[in-house]
Amino acid sequence: MVESRQKKKIDEKKPGIKDVAKVAGVSPTTVSRVLNNRGYISKETRQKVYQAMDKIGYYPNEIARALLNHRTYFIGVIAPSLISPFHGEIVQNIEAYLSKENYKMLLCNSDNKVEAEKEYIDMLRRNQVDGMIVGTHNNHSGLVEEYSKLSMPVVAIDRYLGDKIVTISCDNYQVGQLATRHLLERGCRNILCIRGDSKLKMPGNNRSQAYRDVMKEVGLPAMVLEVPFVKPLVEKQKLIYDMLNAHPEIDGVFAGDDSQAVIVLQIAREKGIAVPEKLKVIGVDGAKQTMFYVPELTTIKQPIEEISRLAVENLLDLIEGREGRSRLDLQVRLLKGKTT
Amino acid sequence: MVESRQKKKIDEKKPGIKDVAKVAGVSPTTVSRVLNNRGYISKETRQKVYQAMDKIGYYPNEIARALLNHRTYFIGVIAPSLISPFHGEIVQNIEAYLSKENYKMLLCNSDNKVEAEKEYIDMLRRNQVDGMIVGTHNNHSGLVEEYSKLSMPVVAIDRYLGDKIVTISCDNYQVGQLATRHLLERGCRNILCIRGDSKLKMPGNNRSQAYRDVMKEVGLPAMVLEVPFVKPLVEKQKLIYDMLNAHPEIDGVFAGDDSQAVIVLQIAREKGIAVPEKLKVIGVDGAKQTMFYVPELTTIKQPIEEISRLAVENLLDLIEGREGRSRLDLQVRLLKGKTT
Numbered sequence: 001m002v003e004s005r006q007k008k009k010i011d012e013k014k015p016g017i018k019d020v021a022k023v024a025g026v027s028p029t030t031v032s033r034v035l036n037n038r039g040y041i042s043k044e045t046r047q048k049v050y051q052a053m054d055k056i057g058y059y060p061n062e063i064a065r066a067l068l069n070h071r072t073y074f075i076g077v078i079a080p081s082l083i084s085p086f087h088g089e090i091v092q093n094i095e096a097y098l099s100k101e102n103y104k105m106l107l108c109n110s111d112n113k114v115e116a117e118k119e120y121i122d123m124l125r126r127n128q129v130d131g132m133i134v135g136t137h138n139n140h141s142g143l144v145e146e147y148s149k150l151s152m153p154v155v156a157i158d159r160y161l162g163d164k165i166v167t168i169s170c171d172n173y174q175v176g177q178l179a180t181r182h183l184l185e186r187g188c189r190n191i192l193c194i195r196g197d198s199k200l201k202m203p204g205n206n207r208s209q210a211y212r213d214v215m216k217e218v219g220l221p222a223m224v225l226e227v228p229f230v231k232p233l234v235e236k237q238k239l240i241y242d243m244l245n246a247h248p249e250i251d252g253v254f255a256g257d258d259s260q261a262v263i264v265l266q267i268a269r270e271k272g273i274a275v276p277e278k279l280k281v282i283g284v285d286g287a288k289q290t291m292f293y294v295p296e297l298t299t300i301k302q303p304i305e306e307i308s309r310l311a312v313e314n315l316l317d318l319i320e321g322r323e324g325r326s327r328l329d330l331q332v333r334l335l336k337g338k339t340t
Numbered sequence: 341m342v343e344s345r346q347k348k349k350i351d352e353k354k355p356g357i358k359d360v361a362k363v364a365g366v367s368p369t370t371v372s373r374v375l376n377n378r379g380y381i382s383k384e385t386r387q388k389v390y391q392a393m394d395k396i397g398y399y400p401n402e403i404a405r406a407l408l409n410h411r412t413y414f415i416g417v418i419a420p421s422l423i424s425p426f427h428g429e430i431v432q433n434i435e436a437y438l439s440k441e442n443y444k445m446l447l448c449n450s451d452n453k454v455e456a457e458k459e460y461i462d463m464l465r466r467n468q469v470d471g472m473i474v475g476t477h478n479n480h481s482g483l484v485e486e487y488s489k490l491s492m493p494v495v496a497i498d499r500y501l502g503d504k505i506v507t508i509s510c511d512n513y514q515v516g517q518l519a520t521r522h523l524l525e526r527g528c529r530n531i532l533c534i535r536g537d538s539k540l541k542m543p544g545n546n547r548s549q550a551y552r553d554v555m556k557e558v559g560l561p562a563m564v565l566e567v568p569f570v571k572p573l574v575e576k577q578k579l580i581y582d583m584l585n586a587h588p589e590i591d592g593v594f595a596g597d598d599s600q601a602v603i604v605l606q607i608a609r610e611k612g613i614a615v616p617e618k619l620k621v622i623g624v625d626g627a628k629q630t631m632f633y634v635p636e637l638t639t640i641k642q643p644i645e646e647i648s649r650l651a652v653e654n655l656l657d658l659i660e661g662r663e664g665r666s667r668l669d670l671q672v673r674l675l676k677g678k679t680t
Binding site: 059060061062063064066067081082084085088095096099106107108109111122123125126127128233259262266287288289290293294295 | 399406412436444
């Protein structure tokens with residue numbers, strides 16, 4: 001209690017709207033109108049008010065204004081990881097686009113845990129965010145309903161959260177086609193496709209579907225290994241190691257993402273399998289940090305900036321009462337490196 | 341205006357404190373006391389109120405409560421990058437610690453631009469954050485004063501923002517000593533030290549000082565190259581390439597961070613210089629993502645989790661009226677890889 005009283009004292013000493021009005025030579029109502037962008041205000045008056053604010057160091061309380069206007073300009077972003085290069089770059093781009101539009105990002109990392117994601121949804125709701133961008137990989141039972149229950153705009157990246165929720169992702173079928181055809185062209189015949197958890201309903205599932213379709217077209221058998229994104233690194237490594245061990249005939253790997261591709265490269269090095277001579281490897285994502293650290297990797301590059309931009313644009317459209325539109329067709333491209 | 345009215349209508353339909361009180365069979369004052377943790381409330385009453393909230397889907401408006409209590413539980417975090425593995429991991433850890441303490445992170449990426457950083461400081465102030473954690477690399481004239489002017493708690497990571505501002509960093513002198521001595525032990529005699537911008541006042545400056553001291557001890561000449569963190573990648577590459585070209589006698593490199601170490605490795609590969617036989621390379625940071633992608637790198641590992649934890653702990657101490665304490669002595673350790 002003592003602390004809160006001290007805080008109030010400090011606040012009382014802070015300049016207020018009345019002080020701004022006095023310095024600017026206008027009425028407090030005019031200052032309030034400038035701050036809230038309401039009614040007609042001449043350019044000169046606006047200028048005078050801004051100069052007065054600057055002069056006396058007045059900072060409008062956006063929280064108070066948010067309550068008044070039922071708009072916080074807060075956007076909740078729930079990511080599955082902040083250290084994966086792909087998700088880190090998505091978050092970095094989203095922050096830049098939001099900030100340009102004067103929105104602020106409340107960033108949450110679900111770490112791919114359902115309980116954490118639920119708590120974050122509640123927290124964001126209690127904090128009256130204007131909308132959410134969700135890029136986590138959990139859509140087990142229950143969570144999708146949590147999102148549908150929300151009375152606020154939500155945009156999903158790379159996952160389905162219900163019929164009414166706008167989803168942004170690249171053309172995942174194209175990813176699978178490009179990768180598989182590239183490996184075939186490079187001479188592979190026994191191609192392993194590594195994919196995420198097939199129980200999750202994600203646009204990314206189209207990748208392995210495209211792989212199966214292309215392999216069928218050319219009359220070659222399909223071989224798919226499931227390596228869930230949520231598994232710890234050592235378990236992923238073991239799954240892939242065991243598969244490569246059990247199938248020495250594998251001469252090409254279409255990895256579900258660049259991290260998995262790097263695991264394959266490391267196992268190949270350990271086992272003395274020459275890449276690309278004996279084994280060709282292609283990943284997916286092409287995040288900047290990955291391409292800096294592993295420039296030799298062949299990958300299918302996702303349009304990370306476009307995904308982020310469209311997620312933000314659609315969310316702001318929804319917030320401002322316009323329509324949002326799902327996009328699952330963003331174009332990808334092959335980045336040919338030295339691993340194929 | 342129409343939109344805002346519609347919004348109000350929706351809000352009116354939302355359950356309020358009175359509805360919770362009715363369902364719980366208590367007075368609205370009691371509900372308010374439970375929500376604000378004020379006065380004596382029995383366990384059973386508290387339980388009844390929570391159950392009622394759950395039943396009717398009432399979400400307390402934390403923004404309104406924040407205004408009332410002069411505490412938002414928002415923390416502003418200003419990072420210099422979200423895709424650098426070191427900073428990404430710091431942000432991920434800070435978010436986790438804050439979230440555990442029921443604080444929320446407003447994440448800003450200054451991208452190492454002074455103007456952006458200033459705007460973010462203003463924005464965070466207008467949004468009444470309870471405090472800030474700042475890890476950017478800009479402390480050019482003007483910015484340090486901006487932070488000193490703030491009447492709120494601030495904690496800096498890896499930079500000096502003024503005498504009164506708590507700073508958290510590893511023991512940077514130890515970093516320089518460990519790295520230089522390791523290269524000497526591995527037989528290097530012509531060691532290049534790559535460092536950041538020497539005009540910036542940062543704890544990290546002690547690294548090159550330690551390098552100079554150790555080289556002096558053993559009677560060998562020091563060679564220091566400045567590669568500012570803010571430079572674009574291609575420029576960094578060129579600076580390092582030119583230096584290695586001009587000084588073919590260099591047989592060891594103490595790189596300012598792991599990214600610079602990776603640049604050196606890539607140039608060595610390009611020029612056909614055998615690592616570690618002809619050239620030994622050691623970096624600094626040891627972020628998880630880096631060690632996954634470049635496991636062969638020898639590096640001095642920073643205690644990223646401890647740095648993040650202490651930054652959060654000290655900030656919360658300051659917010660709650662306790663004292664904060666700078667720590668510039670966090671212990672690092674050598675991770676011996678194959679590049680030395």
